[in-house]
Amino acid sequence: MLNRRIRVLAAGTALALSLLVNSAAAVDGPGTGCPPGATDCDVHSGGEKPPDWGKPGRDGKPGDDGGKGRGGSAKCMARDGSGGTFEVPCHDEESGWFDQSSSCYWRLLEPQPAANDPVWDGHTPGDGAVYNGQCPGQPLAGGLRWFQNPPPGYGGGPNLAALAEEAVTKMRLLGADIGIAPKRGGTGTVGVPVWVWNGPSPQTTGPTSASATALGVTVTATATVQNVVWNFGNGTTVSCPFPGTPYSASFRLNPPSTANGQCGMPGYSRVGEYTVTATTTWAVHWVGGGQQGDLTTTRTSQAPVRIGEVQVVGQ
Incomplete structure (x- = not known):
């Protein structure tokens, strides 16, 4: 059987090449959203801070997450006297x-100054409040x-990490817009x-931003593709140069070469119908409100592929 298959494939090489040449990608709707269980796709909109996300208590201390919210690490940058910046904690006890x-x-001054204290700047207690400022790198300020x-x-302000996730939602990130040879609707060999x-x-x-x-x-958040992993539905999984190279007739039956920026696999060993799944990992860097941070999110997309054997007339 193995020898016969080899003979049939040899006899049908020209036909197989023809099938592959006609495999310009037929693109269905790209992206199927986030894979099940991907919590990084649970985005909160509206810009409001969800309950307990860095909500300060009566003493001004942060809540369970230290005021950082979700979506990766956050950083606060202070200015020094020479115009440079350096990282500081976003909250200090x-x-x-x-x-x-x-x-x-800034920390709320407790107790508040007397009503006749000049620090009120003409205002009265209850009309705003007095805060004590300490400025790292600027000892004369505050x-x-x-x-x-x-x-x-103060109090964590708006949840910046949640705002970053809202910005990600606005990007409408998708999984790979899969191009594949053999083409969808056709039959490979x-x-x-x-x-x-x-x-x-x-x-x-x-x-995209x-x-x-x-x-x-x-x-403001900017997303770039970090990695794409392709699962061919037969146990083969590869991570290839991104975004890959569309198939050309000049490639003939040569297997894809990652060294040349190409992606794929040598071929299926059995007849059948398979599902190719691409999982894209997006890396997102966000900046705003004096903080910056990073998060990742994934998107998947799929394409079917049908594999058969070359049928040679008279065999």
């Missing part, structure tokens, strides 16, 4: 909450100051290489 605009920490509303960032690639667009190959705003703070 002694100093309070960091505000990027002033490059200072001190007591009246604010009509809490300083930016046992032992003939299978090629895959990703059709380019901001939502499938990136990079979007912003979200809440309480006067804007977070």
Whole structure:
């Protein structure tokens, strides 16, 4: 049987090449959204901070997540006297909450000053509040100051990580726009290489950016494809150069070469119907409100492929 299959494939090489040449990608709707169980796709919209996401208690301390929210690590950057920046905690037990605009920490002064204290700047107790500022890198700044509303960032401000996730939602990221040879709707041949690639667009190959705003703070997120893993439905899984190279007749029956930016596999060993699944990992970097951070999110897409044997007339 094995020898006969080899003879049939040899006799049908020209036919197999023809099948592969006619395999320009037939693209169905790209992307099937996030895979089941992918919590990084659970995006909160509206820009409001969900309950207990960094919500401060009566003492001004952060909630369970330390005021960082979700969606990866967050950083606060303070300015020094020479115009440079350096990283500081977004919340300090002694100093309070960091505000990027002033490059200072602010803590609600308790008890509040007497009504005749000049720090009220003509206002009365209950009309805003007085906060104590400490400014790393700027020892002459800070001190007591009246604010009509809490300083930016106080109490965690808007949940910046949640805003970043909202920005990701606006990008409408997709899985790979799968191009495949043999083409969808056709039939490939046992032992003939299978090629895959990703059709380019901001939502499938990136990079792409979007912003979200809440309480006067804007977070801008930029997404780039970090990795695409292809599962061919027969136990073969490969991670290839991105986005891959569309099949060309000049490639003939040569297998894809990752060294040349190509993606695929040598071929299926059995007749059957298979599902090719592409899992795209997007890396997202976000900046806003004096903080920055990183998160990842995944998207999947699929394409069917049918594999048969070459039928030679008279055999």
